[in-house]
Amino acid sequence: MKLNFLGLPDHPQAKVALVPIPFESTTTWLKGTKEAPLEILKVSPNLEFFDEETALSAHQVIGFYTYPLEEYPLDVKLALEKIKSQTREVLKKDFFPIFIGGEHTITIGILSALKEKWAPLKVLHLDAHADFRKTYLESAINHATVMRYVYQEGIDFLSVGVRALSEEEYLEIQERGLSVIFAYELKKSFESFLKKIEDFLENGNIYLTLDMDVLDPGIAPGVGTPEPGGLSWYELMEILKRVAKARVVGMDLVETRPLPGNPFTEFLAAKIILKFTSYLAQAQYVSKT
Numbered sequence: 506m507k508l509n510f511l512g513l514p515d516h517p518q519a520k521v522a523l524v525p526i527p528f529e530s531t532t533t534w535l536k537g538t539k540e541a542p543l544e545i546l547k548v549s550p551n552l553e554f555f556d557e558e559t560a561l562s563a564h565q566v567i568g569f570y571t572y573p574l575e576e577y578p579l580d581v582k583l584a585l586e587k588i589k590s591q592t593r594e595v596l597k598k599d600f601f602p603i604f605i606g607g608e609h610t611i612t613i614g615i616l617s618a619l620k621e622k623w624a625p626l627k628v629l630h631l632d633a634h635a636d637f638r639k640t641y642l643e644s645a646i647n648h649a650t651v652m653r654y655v656y657q658e659g660i661d662f663l664s665v666g667v668r669a670l671s672e673e674e675y676l677e678i679q680e681r682g683l684s685v686i687f688a689y690e691l692k693k694s695f696e697s698f699l700k701k702i703e704d705f706l707e708n709g710n711i712y713l714t715l716d717m718d719v720l721d722p723g724i725a726p727g728v729g730t731p732e733p734g735g736l737s738w739y740e741l742m743e744i745l746k747r748v749a750k751a752r753v754v755g756m757d758l759v760e761t762r763p764l765p766g767n768p769f770t771e772f773l774a775a776k777i778i779l780k781f782t783s784y785l786a787q788a789q790y791v792s793k794t
Contacts, residue, residue, distance in 0.1 A: 507573040508543065510778070512550030516568025520790075521782055522600035523569060524591065526607040528577040528584050531647035535729045541761035541771065542605045543574060548768050549775040556783035563779060566786040570600065581610065581646050588614030596622050601785070603778060606759035608729070609636065609648040612714045615757060620658065623710035623754045628655050628662040629702070631744065632716035633732040635670035635685065637678065648729075648760075651714075656683070663705045665698075665744070666691065666719040669732045688734050695740060702744060706751035713748050713756035717774060727770030729762045742780060749784035756781070 509515060510523045525542030532538060555562045563569075572595075577584040592615050595602045604615055609632075620626045630636070636652040639645065646654075655662050661684075668688035670678075678685050684705070691698050718728040721735035736744075748756075761774045 506543075507571065508546040509571040510546060510549050510569050510775075511552065511554060511564055513564055513569065515570045516564065519568035519570035520601055521563075521567050521569050521785075522595050522598070522602050523571040523778070524595060524602055524604045525572065525574045526577070526588060526591075526604055526611045527574055528588070528607045528611055530579055530581050530584065530608070531610055531644065532608050532729050535762055537762040538606060538608045538729055538760055540763050541774070542607060544763040544768065544771040545605055545761065545774045546571070548772045549779075551772065552775055552779055554779075556780065559783045559787040561783060561786055563782040563786045566790055567782060569782075585610070585614035585617070585646070589618045592618035593621075602755040603782075604755070604757035605774075605778075606757060606761075609651050609714070609716055609759045610646065611759060612651050612757055613646065613654050615755070616655065616658070616660070616712065619712055619755060620660065623712075625709045626660050626754075627705070627709040627711050628660055629705065629711055629713050629748060630655075630662055630664040631666055631714070631719040631736075631741070632664060633666060633668050633688070633718040633735060634716070634730065635664060635667050635674045635678065637674045637683075638671065661709065663702065665702065666736050668734050669730070688736070691736070691740070692734070699743060699747070703747055706747055709752065711748060711751045711753045713753060715756060715758045715777070716760045717758065717770065718760055720773075725770050725773055727762050727764040727767065729760050741777070745777075745781045746784050749781060749788045753785070
């Protein structure tokens, strides 16, 4: 099934590829993230395509190509192999990839392909959760162990917005001196921690993984594990502006859980994609022409 972002035809010279990945297998509380890619694409034509902040329309400046929705094996390892293969194909075409999940586990498959092309690779992780467990419910590969995979692969990372984690995760983060900006810290001194994010983005190839629960559930209620005290819309935008100016090589947006009769979180997810690509178009293309 193919449903295009913004409801527009694929751009013949598209620089950005939207890759829907409706995979869900390991979610443990509120389920439904597999429905998100379709629902995000369905609501996207209701966005205003022009962005007043950058004074441009991303679909005209950089263009979008949307891949069809596919089915995935229920077996996590088989699904991740398929995602890895998909990612390789997208990279061969030199698209800037935006993956739309689906549960957060998809990031493992994506990164396993990205690290083959982009080295050194660094991950900016925006999430309410640390996702640094060694295992969760006797499984080492799931939505709660994504950043453990990143760490074990030797990929440098910075987690931002964290406000829910186990004691074991917390102690190991402290012992190893891992880079985590907790939400309570960010709220106390946003500008100073924004500088820390800028410093992280200065060198290397950046991959952005954005779990929708990094946002406050007051504005993004449709997520699998909502946590109070999240980022505001404009706090997130300030971070995305800086990512767009870095050597960013791709992103994913995960863990949206559509709520029946209330499509606002899907709309918000589509808006985030459009805003980020507007910043990307301004920083990487308009400013260089």
